[in-house]
Amino acid sequence: MRKNILSPSILAADFNHLGRDIQDVVGAGAEYLHVDVMDGMFVPSISFGMPVMESIRKETDCFFDVHLMIEQPERYIETFAKCGADLITVHAEATKHLHRTIQQIKNCGLKAGVALNPATPLDALDYVLEEVDMVLLMTVNPGFGGQKYIPQMTGKIRTLRQKLLQMGLETDIQVDGGIKESTIREVLEAGANVCVAGSAVFGEHTAEKAKELLNIMQEYTQW
Numbered sequence: 001m002r003k004n005i006l007s008p009s010i011l012a013a014d015f016n017h018l019g020r021d022i023q024d025v026v027g028a029g030a031e032y033l034h035v036d037v038m039d040g041m042f043v044p045s046i047s048f049g050m051p052v053m054e055s056i057r058k059e060t061d062c063f064f065d066v067h068l069m070i071e072q073p074e075r076y077i078e079t080f081a082k083c084g085a086d087l088i089t090v091h092a093e094a095t096k097h098l099h100r101t102i103q104q105i106k107n108c109g110l111k112a113g114v115a116l117n118p119a120t121p122l123d124a125l126d127y128v129l130e131e132v133d134m135v136l137l138m139t140v141n142p143g144f145g146g147q148k149y150i151p152q153m154t155g156k157i158r159t160l161r162q163k164l165l166q167m168g169l170e171t172d173i174q175v176d177g178g179i180k181e182s183t184i185r186e187v188l189e190a191g192a193n194v195c196v197a198g199s200a201v202f203g204e205h206t207a208e209k210a211k212e213l214l215n216i217m218q219e220y221t222q223w
Ligand code: DX5
Pocket: 009, 011, 012, 034, 036, 067, 140, 141, 142, 143, 144, 145, 146, 147, 176, 177, 178, 179, 196, 197, 198, 199, 200
């Protein structure tokens, strides 16, 4: 049985008080910290990179779940490994040699994830599914926090979970974008087990909001 994990996205944190915000969510029981790296090419926006990761790594020993929204992520795998990543997720759309990039992540001793944009079919995972620890299904178009969950993604989550079960794989399914109190039950019920949440967690009463999502997640352990 796989565990349900909350991965708060620090993209929505107050960067002026990043250490405090991280302590709040870790203290509330979040096991992962979702680190969104954007390059202004693969996605329109630019977020933050290595120096920020290095300094927050000193702040916490929490599991760093690094989501690379960058073109040719193979250029930066070793660098992010050195900055303290525990898991690196690359987009299938961003690398020409997905299989090789996954091996590169694993060769660094890290867990490997593959992300799919909402319009990318699940077929993109054929031939690599056995190799990855986690599949990230984007539930909004990547690039910004605070967007609305795309309802068609629920069927995509369900189809992937069924496929994994048929293959006898316990791979994690992460969902990212628009996850909040009103949408989290739907994704958990469909078979997601790692939930990213940015704007639904950070802001006022960060610890309480993280705890509320964690409480809902505890109700869903049925698969
Ligand atoms: C979007 C990022 C997300 C984002 C989620 O491109 O990958 O991780 O921070 O933000 P919310 O939870 O606000 O939709």
